[in-house]
Amino acid sequence: MAPKANPPTPRLGKPLKRGFFARSVHEVAPDLIGVTMLVDGVGGIIVEVEAYHHTEPAAHSYNGPTPRNQVMFGPPGFAYVYRSYGIHWCVNFVCEEAGSASAVLIRALEPTHGIAAMRRRRHLDDVHALCSGPGKLTEALGITIAHNALPLDRSPIALHARTADVEVVAGIRIGITKAVKLPWRYGVKGSKFLSKPFPK
DNA sequence: CTCTTGATCTTCT
DNA sequence: GAAGATCAAGAGC
Numbered sequence: 001m002a003p004k005a006n007p008p009t010p011r012l013g014k015p016l017k018r019g020f021f022a023r024s025v026h027e028v029a030p031d032l033i034g035v036t037m038l039v040d041g042v043g044g045i046i047v048e049v050e051a052y053h054h055t056e057p058a059a060h061s062y063n064g065p066t067p068r069n070q071v072m073f074g075p076p077g078f079a080y081v082y083r084s085y086g087i088h089w090c091v092n093f094v095c096e097e098a099g100s101a102s103a104v105l106i107r108a109l110e111p112t113h114g115i116a117a118m119r120r121r122r123h124l125d126d127v128h129a130l131c132s133g134p135g136k137l138t139e140a141l142g143i144t145i146a147h148n149a150l151p152l153d154r155s156p157i158a159l160h161a162r163t164a165d166v167e168v169v170a171g172i173r174i175g176i177t178k179a180v181k182l183p184w185r186y187g188v189k190g191s192k193f194l195s196k197p198f199p200k
Numbered sequence: 201c202t203c204t205t206g207a208t209c210t211t212c213t
Numbered sequence: 214g215a216a217g218a219t220c221a222a223g224a225g226c
């Protein structure tokens with residue numbers, strides 16, 4: 001059968017500095033859509049995130065610091081990784097300022113770099129399912145508790161600015177039971193790489 | 201397609 | 214003891 005051409009690998013934008021995260025979580029979250037996230041060179045374009053802030057009960061930081069969430073109470077620009085349902089890892093980017101305890105949960109990527117490695121880790125071929133959920137993308141990128149508290153502007157983590165415009169849409173957050181009506185989920189309208197479509 | 205269930209860590213009651 | 218920022222597999226329609 002005829003060989004199928006691979007899609008071109010998108011050009012990487014300017015590296016994001018840690019200061020990108022030193023502002024309101026509600027500004028950072030939509031601005032992260034379209035940013036490329038790599039761990040040891042493997043990853044893709046962020047297509048879905050959710051914002052969490054300590055002033056609302058769905059946030060892990062709502063009841064104050066614990067051993068798990070202490071990174072959320074530190075300075076912005078660091079990774080907060082936690083165990084979800086005893087099984088998966090989920091990764092957040094800490095925002096605002098030390099003590100603010102706000103973060104953006106990374107929920108889905110469009111795979112662009114190291115797709116072969118992601119397929120191996122996920123034991124899965126379908127590129128649309130490699131990173132279409134917070135627990136899936138950490139497995140695909142090899143993120144574990146070892147990445148908790150790592151800076152977001154230093155190896156092994158790299159973030160690169162958008163190189164093209166994206167249409168960002170907002171909706172209510174997924175899979176939570178508290179503060180369910182806050183419209184703090186952001187994503188690329190119509191993307192095939194979301195954990196779930198945004199309602200019309 | 202939808203619905204149900206099991207996996208089992210961290211925190212809260 | 215119960216719930217949770219999840220996922221995959223299996224049953225049923």
